[in-house]
Amino acid sequence: MLEEIQLQQVLPQEIEKRSFEIITEELGNVELDPLQAPIIKRAIHTSADFDYLKNLTFSELAVEQFHTAIKNGACIVTDTQMAKSGINKKELAKYGGEVYCFMSDDDVAEIAKKQGSTRAVASMEKACMLDKPLIFAIGNAPTALVRLYELIDEGKLHPCGIIGVPVGFVNVVEAKELIMRTPVPYIVARGRKGGSNIAAAICNALLYELRDMEK
């Protein structure tokens, strides 16, 4: 005979709250910076992977600086349509910001081909042309992070912040370490893990913190 499967009775609007309570319970007595905690918890929420407690790394005052950038109307540039689709664009628009992803643009594909680089590299270069305060949210392509590092190093790009959470096996670890050597505020998932879902979750956590502070 099959064992009975018991579903918890949780109201739809309570599911997210209950999930965060479970995450908080399971984190136990870990002491988290109060501004970093919602970001770490949302990364865990979106992956059910508690590794993000250890691998998420913040530059000094990063969260404050990301919040200031968003309040000043910063736009977010991502390296995947998935991350773009996951970011809460309505919340960002409250401050005047928009989300851009140039990965599927024809000119980006063309330039990448001509340069022998990746579309991610070409789309970072395209973002460089935007005359707006920018936050980069990179969940996929380490080559995007490497190009951002170079552009910053050459003085051609001055982003407000970088969310550096590409996932993968080739140059991912290294690209993240490069970003941590820039003077730009960063939130980085050290190691191999990350993804478009993590990039979007971090953007949303920043936005929801701002919203809750303004309540």
Add this chain to the structure above:
Amino acid sequence: MLEEIQLQQVLPQEIEKRSFEIITEELGNVELDPLQAPIIKRAIHTSADFDYLKNLTFSELAVEQFHTAIKNGACIVTDTQMAKSGINKKELAKYGGEVYCFMSDDDVAEIAKKQGSTRAVASMEKACMLDKPLIFAIGNAPTALVRLYELIDEGKLHPCGIIGVPVGFVNVVEAKELIMRTPVPYIVARGRKGGSNIAAAICNALLYELRDMEK
């Protein structure tokens, strides 16, 4: 002095290939079913999380049945715009299939509110009206899986397959176990892990396997 960061020189078009080689190396001597292997590896590729080796569970002949469904023009219904955006719609279109996500539809929001259910539940009910062969790819909402289970149990829905990989902490484990009790072919990530990225990765792995078989 800072330690030198060494980037590997890998051609853009070789990065994915090299990543899969690394995954294969690190999996070592694990014996994988040859049809399941590309799916497991792509889930690991998209998350850098080797847990998917253990948690991905396939009903008997699942991969063959998903392939047949796709070749017969099955459409894919997802529970997030992120998953929809991550699925290779061009590959699917080769066989006549499309990807649907009803989560942002006004009528879905309205029905969910009226019923006191989730938009995921209402969007599964909307999908039920489609007169097409359907594969469900659920990466977020366990309530979607529970509703699918009920609709199948009541004889109102006959999907070709279910990719059941929602992520989370409330009823996620249980909802996946329910799906594994249906007669429908399934690919399920047992436990808490999963996500829109995993749902899209599994769909794409199925599509790329088909493409490679036809070469």
